[in-house]
């Protein structure tokens with residue numbers, strides 16, 4: 001009887017991540033903020049040509065870390081890679097927080113934060129977003145106590161869309177004690193067009209307690225290969241590395257990430273298309289009367305409130321899978337061009 005086996009109750013109570021319903025082959029999967037395009041041209045071929053899958057991957061990720069360090073103008077030890085930035089967020093939390101400690105983050109934000117905190121044994125402290133569904137950085141800083149070990153800032157915020165202003169971020173960093181780790185989660189940074197938005201790259205080397213995380217899953221279209229990276233002070237990253245599952249990033253992942261970095265022009269072109277589509281969709285939704293917050297990632301937020309479940313069903317009836325947050329709203333990822341008209345038909349009917 002497995003009921004007799006003693007588990008950590010808080011872990012047994014966690015529900016494993018659910019990917020939700022899938023649309024048909026002709027439908028649109030706009031529920032996971034994925035890139036609708038395949039990997040950049042030539043990336044898979046280049047990666048496959050370099051890989052020996054009978055060997056373990058390079059546990060130190062030397063080639064990719066060297067390339068990223070070069071790109072960001074930091075030392076090799078100031079970059080680590082992981083199996084998606086999810087893995088790195090979890091590693092950073094594990095490195096800094098334990099039972100009795102607190103991890104502070106805005107809410108609503110990335111769904112994985114609460115479970116990553118629970119896994120460490122620490123306690124989540126959630127700070128509500130503002131009325132415009134942005135981070136309240138003053139309130140986040142004010143929520144820091146003696147027990148706080150980590151504060152997470154998600155910019156652009158998943159699932160609501162706004163990015164944190166750079167000036168507000170600087171005041172926030174000045175207010176947070178330097179012995180508290182700040183993680184700036186920039187999974188969607190490549191899609192940001194607001195010139196006033198924070199760019200973690202501007203702050204590298206400036207704060208002893210700041211780590212930024214980024215990913216190849218979104219703009220680069222490599223979600224299925226699981227590669228993310230973190231940049232920050234070497235001592236903090238070494239501790240995060242110590243919590244990693246050995247060899248979690250595959251050699252194919254390294255090779256595809258490296259090949260993607262060599263294709264900056266193709267990346268820029270794709271990102272520009274997704275951004276233009278995002279802005280067009282948001283504009284059309286606003287014209288229909290929806291109060292859509294600033295959208296700086298590859299998704300838009302539809303405030304459906306108590307009608308969220310019915311609205312999700314309406315999308316599903318149109319063969320579109322979206323991400324519902326019950327009694328709150330729906331996140332729609334920017335996908336194929338042809339999806340836009342179909343989304344707008346659903347949202348128009350929902351207004352009536």
Ligand SMILES: Cc1ncc(COP(=O)(O)O)c(C=O)c1O
Pocket residue numbers: 032033083084085086087110154157158185187214215216217223226227228
């Ligand atoms: C805000 C945010 N951070 C991190 C991630 C993790 O992405 P990955 O583990 O694929 O790098 C996601 C994925 O949806 C996200 O939305």
